[in-house]
Amino acid sequence: MFRGSMVAIVTPMHGDGRLDHDALARLVDYHVENGTDAIVAVGTTGESPTLDFNEHCEVISKVVEFARGRIPVIGGTGSNSTQEAIQLSRHAMEVGCDAVLLVVPYYNKPTQEGLYRHFSTIADVVALPQILYNVPGRTACDLLPETVERLADVPNIVGIKEAQGTVQRAREILDRCGDRIDVYSGDDPNALETILAGGKGVISVTANVAPRLMHEMCAAALRGEREEAERIDARLAALHKALFVEPNPIPVKWAVKEMGLIQDGIRLPMTPLNPEYHETVRQAMILAGVLQDN
Numbered sequence: 672m673f674r675g676s677m678v679a680i681v682t683p684m685h686g687d688g689r690l691d692h693d694a695l696a697r698l699v700d701y702h703v704e705n706g707t708d709a710i711v712a713v714g715t716t717g718e719s720p721t722l723d724f725n726e727h728c729e730v731i732s733k734v735v736e737f738a739r740g741r742i743p744v745i746g747g748t749g750s751n752s753t754q755e756a757i758q759l760s761r762h763a764m765e766v767g768c769d770a771v772l773l774v775v776p777y778y779n780k781p782t783q784e785g786l787y788r789h790f791s792t793i794a795d796v797v798a799l800p801q802i803l804y805n806v807p808g809r810t811a812c813d814l815l816p817e818t819v820e821r822l823a824d825v826p827n828i829v830g831i832k833e834a835q836g837t838v839q840r841a842r843e844i845l846d847r848c849g850d851r852i853d854v855y856s857g858d859d860p861n862a863l864e865t866i867l868a869g870g871k872g873v874i875s876v877t878a879n880v881a882p883r884l885m886h887e888m889c890a891a892a893l894r895g896e897r898e899e900a901e902r903i904d905a906r907l908a909a910l911h912k913a914l915f916v917e918p919n920p921i922p923v924k925w926a927v928k929e930m931g932l933i934q935d936g937i938r939l940p941m942t943p944l945n946p947e948y949h950e951t952v953r954q955a956m957i958l959a960g961v962l963q964d965n
Contacts, residue, residue, distance in 0.1 A: 672800055672829050673743060673770065674893060675708030675872050678878035678887040679716040681924050682730055689725060692733055698738040701932060704799045706886035706898040707742065707878055710734060711772055713810065716746040716920045719901065721938040727759060732766045749774030749804060753789050760797040770800040772832065772874070774863055777810035783818045794825045801827055804874075806857060817841045832857040832874045838864045841922025845869045859885075859911040863904045866892035876908055876914050881959045882927045906959055913955035916948045926952055930961060941961040 680702070685692035691919065692914050702710055706737055710789070712734040713719045713727055722730065731746040738744050746763030748771040750756040760771045768868065774787060794801055803822065807813040819889045822828050834857025841854050845868060848854075855872050856865035862873035866889060878885040891900040925944035928935050929952075938942060944952065956962040 673709050673745070673802075673855075675822055675889040676872045676878050676882065677709040677711055677745065677855070677872055677876050678702055678707050678813075678885075679747075679876055680734070680886055681712040681879055681892065681920055681927055681933065682713065682722070683755060683933040684715040684938065685934055686936050688938045690730065691911055691934060691936065695730070696737045697783070698927075698932060699734060699754075702878075702882055703738070703741045705730065705882035705948050708872065708886060708889070709743040709745055709769075710738065711745045711747055711874055712768075713768055714772060714874070715806070716776075716879070716923060716939065717747060718920060718938060719747055720750075721819060722833070724755070724759075728762045728766075730842045731759075731763055731768065743769040745770045745772050745802065747774070747893075748774045749776075751776035751779050753859070755795055756789075756793055760799065760801075764797055764799045768799065770802055771797070774804040774806065774808045774824055775812050775814050776842055777812065780812050783815055786812070786814055787821055790822055791827065793826050798827060798871055800829040802823055802830040802832055802853075803857070804832040804834070804857065806832075808834070808836065809893065816840070817849050819844050820847040823848040829853060830855055830871070833865075834858050838868060839934045841865045842950045844867050850927045859914075860908070862890065863900050865891050867895070867897060867900070876909050876919055876923050878929070879923050880914070880956060881907060881961050884959060889906050907954035910959045913948075913952045917944060921950065922952050925949070929953065 724964035830853035888903040890944040
């Protein structure tokens with residue numbers, strides 16, 4: 672259903688932390704102009720943990736409004752409360768999202784049966800296509816391949832963003848589920864190999880900074896052109912690494928600000944990028960061709 676480079680878009684904020692709708696509109700236009708294949712609004716990179724419920728809904732609504740049907744919009748609507756995830760997902764459906772992204776419930780550490788019931792319950796009551804999101808490094812809970820295989824039989828569960836950290840995990844899901852569920856990399860460094868193994872794309876942090884290159888790399892990999900995909904990915908390798916010198920989205924917000932697209936607002940407990948890493952991120956941006964070397 673969705674293919675290629677899907678940006679987990681940052682949420683622009685003023686210096687005092689207020690949401691910046693003008694900058695968000697510019698970012699949506701920027702991604703449309705640079706070939707991004709879909710926008711994920713209010714994911715981890717969009718600072719979902721520090722937006723209140725109303726702000727969460729507001730940002731999703733604004734992204735749909737600014738996209739104007741030019742690019743698919745996937746609303747990040749996951750929660751560790753099943754009822755809250757349903758409420759957010761219903762809002763995403765009402766405002767016109769094309770799908771929702773549902774993170775594995777965090778902190779409360781449900782069982783695999785609890786995870787199955789959580790996701791299948793949301794799918795039963797919200798008719799939108801749904802993409803699961805497994806990121807155990809953040810949630811302290813791993814959605815195992817055998818549970819994904821069960822969920823692949825739920826008609827409107829159409830994909831999984833797999834950020835367990837290894838390409839082997841993506842391969843295992845592909846082996847178990849075949850074409851019943853699309854697999855997307857949740858780790859930019861693994862995107863190329865995940866797609867070549869049969870995945871359909873990446874939900875990307877790097878695409879915030881180098882959208883054109885991420886689109887081109889994914890397109891080449893989807894065509895099975897390994898050499899071309901590797902050539903492009905080599906230009907992005909330093910950026911994949913640099914955008915995690917501190918926890919996401921700290922480095923990527925600094926990078927997008929350096930490109931003149933947003934202000935420097937970020938909400939506590941996240942803090943601005945430590946100056947000791949500025950040059951590391953800047954050099955990676957220069958290698959990717961998104962900043963000039965002065």
